[in-house]
Amino acid sequence: MEASGRALNKQGMRQRTILLWFAVHKWTGLVCTAFLLMLCVTGLPLIFHEEIDRAMAPAAALPPVPAGTPTPTLDRLVAAATAARPGEVPLYLSFDEERPVAYVTTARSPDAPGVEMTTRPVDARTAALLPPLPQHFTDVLLRIHVDMFLGEKAEWFLGFMGVLFAVAIVSGVVLYVPFMRRLAFGTVRLDRGARVRRLDRHNLLGVATLLWAAVVGLTGTLNTLAGPITRHWQAGELAALGSGGGIAATRVSVERTVADALRAAPGTRAQFVAFPGAPYGSRRHLAVYLQGATPLTRRLLTPVFVDAASGRIDAVGQMPWYMSALLLAQPLHFGDYGGLPLKFAWAVLDLLTIAVLWTGLRLWLSRRLSARRELLALAAA
Amino acid sequence: MTRVARRRGPRVLAFPALLAVVTAVALAAGLVGQGAWDLLATAGLLLPVACAWRAFGRRMGLASVDRARYLPPSPAGHCLAQNAERA
Numbered sequence: 001m002e003a004s005g006r007a008l009n010k011q012g013m014r015q016r017t018i019l020l021w022f023a024v025h026k027w028t029g030l031v032c033t034a035f036l037l038m039l040c041v042t043g044l045p046l047i048f049h050e051e052i053d054r055a056m057a058p059a060a061a062l063p064p065v066p067a068g069t070p071t072p073t074l075d076r077l078v079a080a081a082t083a084a085r086p087g088e089v090p091l092y093l094s095f096d097e098e099r100p101v102a103y104v105t106t107a108r109s110p111d112a113p114g115v116e117m118t119t120r121p122v123d124a125r126t127a128a129l130l131p132p133l134p135q136h137f138t139d140v141l142l143r144i145h146v147d148m149f150l151g152e153k154a155e156w157f158l159g160f161m162g163v164l165f166a167v168a169i170v171s172g173v174v175l176y177v178p179f180m181r182r183l184a185f186g187t188v189r190l191d192r193g194a195r196v197r198r199l200d201r202h203n204l205l206g207v208a209t210l211l212w213a214a215v216v217g218l219t220g221t222l223n224t225l226a227g228p229i230t231r232h233w234q235a236g237e238l239a240a241l242g243s244g245g246g247i248a249a250t251r252v253s254v255e256r257t258v259a260d261a262l263r264a265a266p267g268t269r270a271q272f273v274a275f276p277g278a279p280y281g282s283r284r285h286l287a288v289y290l291q292g293a294t295p296l297t298r299r300l301l302t303p304v305f306v307d308a309a310s311g312r313i314d315a316v317g318q319m320p321w322y323m324s325a326l327l328l329a330q331p332l333h334f335g336d337y338g339g340l341p342l343k344f345a346w347a348v349l350d351l352l353t354i355a356v357l358w359t360g361l362r363l364w365l366s367r368r369l370s371a372r373r374e375l376l377a378l379a380a381a
Numbered sequence: 382m383t384r385v386a387r388r389r390g391p392r393v394l395a396f397p398a399l400l401a402v403v404t405a406v407a408l409a410a411g412l413v414g415q416g417a418w419d420l421l422a423t424a425g426l427l428l429p430v431a432c433a434w435r436a437f438g439r440r441m442g443l444a445s446v447d448r449a450r451y452l453p454p455s456p457a458g459h460c461l462a463q464n465a466e467r468a
Contacts, residue, residue, distance in 0.1 A: 176397070177390045184385050185396040186435045201436045207397040208433040211404040212426065296412045331412065338411035338419035345426040352433050 018178055025171035030364060032164040033357050039158065039220070040354045042145040047335055047346050049138040057134045062099065065125045072127035073255040074273075077102045080127045081120040091117060092280070093254065094272035100124040110247055110277030152227055159224030165217045172206050179203055195366055202359040205352050212349045213356075219329035229326050230279060233319075238282050241305055241315060247277035248284045252311040261288035261304035264316050268292055271301060276308045284308055295337045299327045400429050 045052060078090050081104030088106040095102055102124045107117045121130040147155040180187075180203060188200040258270050268290035274281030281287045285305040291298045305315040319327070331337035335346030407425020410418045 173394070173397070177393045180393050181387055182385060186432060188436055204436045205433045208400055208429040208436075210397065211401040212408070212429065215405075215408060294414055299412075328412075332408060338422045339415075341423040342411055342419060342426070345423050345430065348430050349426065352430065355433075355436075 018175070021171050021174045025168055025175055026364065028164045028171065029168040029360050032161040032168060033361055035158060035161040036165055036217075037354065037357055038148075039145060039161075040350050040357070042141050044347060044350050046138060046141055046145060047343050047350065049136070049142070050336070051340075052138055053136045056137060059099070060131065062101070062123060062125075062130075063128070069126055071125060073253070074102070074258060075254045076127045077122045077124060078104055078254060080104075080129055081122050082106055084120060084129055085118060088118070090275050091278040092119075092272050092274055095124075095270060096121075101130065110275065110281075111279075146224075155224045155227075159221040162217045162221030162224070166214055166221075169206075169210055169214050169217075173210065176203055176207055195363070195370075198359050198363055198366070202356060202363060205359065206356045209349055209352045209356065213353050215332055216335075216349075219333040222326060222329040223333055226326055229322055233323050234279060237320060241282045241285065246283065248308040250275060250286060250308045252286065252306065252308060254286065256311065257286050257306045258288055260311070260313060261290060261306060264304055264313055265290050265302055268302065285314060295331065296328075299331055299337075300324055301327065400432060403428050 074093060078093055082088065082090050085106045088108055089110060090104055090106050091110055091112075092105040093102060094105070100123065102122050103119050104122055105117050105119045119133060121133060122128070123130055143149050147158070179199070183189075183200075186204060188204060189196050254273060258273060262268065262270060271289045271291045272280075274287040274289070276285060277283055278287075280289070280303075282305055284307060286308050288304045288306065289301045290304060291301055301319060303315075303317055303319065304313060305317070306313055318324070335343055403425050407422045407428075410425065411422030
């Protein structure tokens with residue numbers, strides 16, 4: 001008697017546990033699904049944004065360089081772009097990876113918000129200004145994807161949806177066990193009605209794409225925190241480096257500074273230079289950000305801080321772990337680190353995630369419908 | 382038939398866990414290098430895609446993956462025998 005009672009109790013416990021996990025899965029899933037569907041749909045073309053941008057607005061061929069033209073210094077490139085924006089100061093100088101083009105970012109002051117910055121391409125062989133960067137259709141998609149044009153708080157809200165998504169994934173794995181206990185992996189029962197078929201598809205697609213979805217979801221959440229993380233770095237380590245006094249004027253040659261920095265870290269190339277006071281810079285230094293050659297070291301930047309007044313190298317440093325995590329989260333979210341084949345794999349996995357969300361939503365809807373039908377049937381009786 | 386003997390959690394999750402490990406290795410491989418590493422990354426990600434492809438297949442059961450491997454060792458024979466009887 002007592003033994004069977006205990007067995008019953010155990011079974012009741014198990015059922016209660018399953019119902020609890022089911023509630024967690026249902027609610028976290030439902031809340032994040034609406035936003036995740038938007039993120040998956042806008043994210044799909046964004047995987048191919050480079051290809052789309054190039055196809056829709058091909059970069060104009062650079063004009064031929066007259067023979068005997070001396071290569072301009074980086075200082076001349078900065079001066080040319082800054083002269084075109086009176087009243088503005090340079091914030092960043094960055095370099096195109098494929099063409100001899102430099103980009104100079106200017107704003108009214110170094111602490112201007114990102115939307116007030118202007119980036120102008122300059123021909124690195126002649127210091128001639130190139131036409132301003134065109135607005136791409138994918139830029140609009142990106143804004144919708146990042147914050148729906150609603151600012152940083154909306155961005156964090158979407159980041160929170162990524163956390164809910166992770167909880168839905170974990171609870172989904174927990175529920176997978178009792179649902180699949182008696183079924184071989186990959187089973188889709190086609191002869192048991194639409195609901196069972198949908199459930200089996202939801203389970204199979206969900207469990208197959210689980211790790212990819214978790215990685216892309218959580219790196220997306222991390223990306224939404226880029227603003228606060230960068231500000232924390234600025235307020236801490238960067239501020240300590242350039243403590244005392246206001247924003248220094250750049251007295252040294254940018255050309256010399258970059259050359260010195262490259263000598264300090266051989267085997268790298270300069271990705272960008274941050275002028276004093278810019279978000280990635282220090283108040284007293286020119287910060288030269290160097291990148292390695294592999295996809296990993298290409299993302300993990302090495303900053304070299306050069307005193308803007310004396311030209312002395314003050315620090316060659318790794319970025320703190322949280323900045324490295326932020327930089328590594330980007331390729332793992334975008335899927336842009338393994339060529340076109342990887343992008344296609346990313347796209348297919350994105351579509352499969354949409355299928356998981358969709359089957360989940362349909363499962364919830366059909367359950368509600370059947371409950372309502374039962375209710376109406378009862379009411380009619 | 383696709384019904385198998387009742388399995389415990391670790392066994393139910395064995396194949397999903399393998400898929401997760403392959404996915405993780407693929408995601409990391411792409412970051413390590415280019416060329417062969419990128420191919421490894423894409424190939425690794427195609428495995429979960431191939432499994433998911435089954436979800437839209439018309440046939441039931443495991444056609445492409447060796448089924449016997451995912452059945453528990455001792456009850457499996459029993460279950461397969463049962464299935465054979467039923468068939």
